Amino acid sequence: MSQGLFNPREIHHLMVAEFDRSVRFGTPLAFLQIGVDRLGYLHDLYGEESRQEILSAINDLLRASTRASDLLGYPDGDRILAAVPHIEGEHADLLAERLVSGARGLTFEADGRTLRITVSIGLAHTADGTTSFDKMVQHARDAADLASVKGGDRFHRVRPDVAPKVELSPGAPVPAPSDTQFQDALLAESLKQALSGEGGHALLAQELLGKIMAEVETRFEDSSSGDSRHEMLERRVAKLGDMLSRTEAQLRSVLSSQGPEGVASVYQDVQGLDSSESNVGQKKDLLTAIFDANLRMKKIIEEDKSSSNTQGNQST
Amino acid sequence: MTKSKKNHGVLYLGIDLGTSRTSISASNGERETVSSFVGYAKDSVAEKSLGKSTLFGDDALAKRMSVDLYRPLSKGVIQEGEDTVHGNGDKEGNLRAAADLIKEIIARAKPRADELVYAVIGAPAEASIHNKEAILNAARGSVDSVMLCSEPFAVAYGLDMLDDVLVIDIGAGTVDLCRMHGTMPEESDQLTLTYGGDFVDAAFRERLEATLEGASFSPKMVKDAKERYASVADSMEPAIVNFPVNGKPTTFDVTDQLREACRLIIPPIVEGLGKLVASFDPEFQDRLKDRVLLAGGGSQIKGLDTAIEACMHDMLGRGTVQRIEEPMYGGANGALKIAHDMPAEYWEQLK
Incomplete structure (x- = not known):
């Protein structure tokens, strides 16, 4: 099943050599681990021939999308490992995106129906601070697992050393909006800093952090594909950033004043429950209309009740 | 009235009472969703085994062999007949289950004992007066004051999109279509389809x-x-x-x-949108078609926004559909915002 790819021993040997070369000369290097989503199920349903056809098509896609000098092999199982030397991080991201998109366009015929597949790709890059070969391979594998667990049809890049180095000083560089993992870490770190030195509010910090991170996770799950997904993520990052700024301001206010609402008041602005709304006049009319409708309903219900009580009394 | 006074001692709740799921958003930051199932232990042996007499949501469904299972809502309103998919059909049982479900979801918002609780509940536009009464009665045991409002209106209000907007709210029981044009939507502005x-x-x-x-x-x-x-x-x-x-x-x-x-749900939805567009001021019809909001649990069907857009292009000449970011909480968030913005004296009068 090698289909011209290096076997596990060969690819390991070559990747070690590439990694050593990268460290010695300071050249960039990326490892990609590529897996077909739900390949096992497809094999169970449509047989070995279909599985081989799918792997062969992925192999062709990889060859067409990489350079002749890039190394492709099977480390174990059905995932393919690609070692791509002399590639900057952003170009490695583009390559992974191109592979995910390319896989979406592949079609296969089996049992009279058209099958489409998706792939999950894990990406590790030397620019992300990985210091050993084993860790870099592991990061690519972990990232592929994460991409698969999140529903597949995506790539994930592990950046172990980026998040802890987040600087929140005013002059700190702003990360690219598409780097969602970095943004998540930034949000988390900002919240922690907002409450630093206030030990009594550790629970509040944890609670807020949990809510925001859960929201980020949920929104990742909901995201759709392609360009619209990218735009949606950018909008969400911007929105979360805005929520964070307001949360920080509210936290400072709560911590300093210990107002009557306590921590609950933090959420009121964040959830858009502030009183400085636009369209105040229009909203007032609408709210009055809702109230009037409910008041009318209340009166009708009370009249019904009193008339049925009267009828009950008369019958008794 | 200042904000701190308005908020002091009051917990505002927005509730989306759905056929499939019931969601709550509270002004204290709590947000919860529970499947709209209620299960009562069949006998004392079952109760002992379950450790409680009443189960809610997926817990109730998972233990359906040991409980009398109710799915109290059908097409967004409390069931009064035999039309049931999973649960019992008796009216009294469904009323009790609805009341317990509302009580449970409110409890999950963690109101403090010393707080007034004011709630706005989203209800289908076409719910009968009896059904609205049933929902209000179910809620009154758990809140100090309660109001109902149309579900798609709540979604639009929550997003501050009050002018020239078409809302598609896809629930389990119904698809509610609502035309917003700056005033309270009337009967002619709303359509309810059974393609949920x-x-x-x-x-x-x-x-x-x-x-x-x-x-x-x-x-x-x-x-x-x-x-x-x-x-x-x-x-x-x-x-x-x-x-x-x-x-x-x-x-x-x-x-x-x-x-x-x-x-299958796409053509009837676009036909419904077409009806609402056709009876609107011709000068603003294109603007309406370009401001379509997709909400509700059903909006999570992948590619549905794009597919509705394509169908609108075919049937109506144009269309732009925007899926709201939080399908599960769009209605509850909007209802919460209505509850919060409602003047205090209105709440007092409805107690």
Whole structure:
């Protein structure tokens, strides 16, 4: 099943050599681990021939999308490992995106129906601070697992050393909006800093952090594909950033004043429950209309009740 | 009135009482969703085994052999007849279950004992006065003051999109379409269709029964598969399910059946949008078509926004559909915002 790819021993040997070369000369290097989503199920349903056809098509896609000098092999199982030397991080991201998109366009015929597949790709890059070969391979594998667990049809890049180095000083560089993992870490770190030195509010910090991170996770799950997904993520990052700024301001206010609402008041602005709304006049009319409708309903219900009580009394 | 005074001692709640799920958003930051199922232990042995007499949501569904199971809402309102999918059909039981469900979801918002609780509940526009009364009675035991409002209106209010907007709210029981034009939507501004999530489930199930020979599956298994994979896109991830055949777990690819079932709801929705557009001021019809909001649990069907847009282009000449970011909480968040913005004296008068 090698289909011209290096076997596990060969690819390991070559990747070690590439990694050593990268460290010695300071050249960039990326490892990609590529897996077909739900390949096992497809094999169970449509047989070995279909599985081989799918792997062969992925192999062709990889060859067409990489350079002749890039190394492709099977480390174990059905995932393919690609070692791509002399590639900057952003170009490695583009390559992974191109592979995910390319896989979406592949079609296969089996049992009279058209099958489409998706792939999950894990990406590790030397620019992300990985210091050993084993860790870099592991990061690519972990990232592929994460991409698969999140529903597949995506790539994930592990950046172990980026998040802890987040600087929140005013002059700190702003990360690219598409780097969602970095943004998540930034949000988390900002919240922690907002409450630093206030030990009594550790629970509040944890609670807020949990809510925001859960929201980020949920929104990742909901995201759709392609360009619209990218735009949606950018909008969400911007929105979360805005929520964070307001949360920080509210936290400072709560911590300093210990107002009557306590921590609950933090959420009121964040959830858009502030009183400085636009369209105040229009909203007032609408709210009055809702109230009037409910008041009318209340009166009708009370009249019904009193008339049925009267009828009950008369019958008794 | 200053904000701190307005908020002091009051917990505002927005509740989306749905056929499939009930969600709550509270001004203290709590947000919860529970499947709209209530189960009462069948006997004392079951109660002892369950550790409680009443179960809610997925817990109730998971223990359905040990409980009398109620799905108190049908098409967004409390059931009064025998039209049940999973649960019992008796009216009194459904009223009790609805009251307990509302009580439970409010308890999950963690109100403090010293707080006034004011709630706005989203209800279908076409709910009868008796049903609205039933919802109000169910809620009154748990809150100090309560109001009802139209569900799609709540969604639009929550997003501050009050002018020239069409809202599509896809629930399990119904699809509510609402035209917003700066004033309270009237009857002629709203349409309720019966092509919601339950309709997709039924259509999906029909197709599975016709194509998966020998496979057995429950409504929950069908619904789970739909919620996991639902898509209308030509290129969707394979929907792979495991259904037993003669007791043996067997893997099936149900991608085509699911896509077909999901696509069935598109034409009636666009026809409904067309009706609302056609009776609107001609000068603003194009603006209306370009401001369509997609909300509700059903909006999570992958590719549905794009597919509705394409169908609008075919049938209405143009259309831009925007899926709201939080389908599960769009209605509850909007209801919360209404509750919060409502003047205090209005709440007092409805106590």
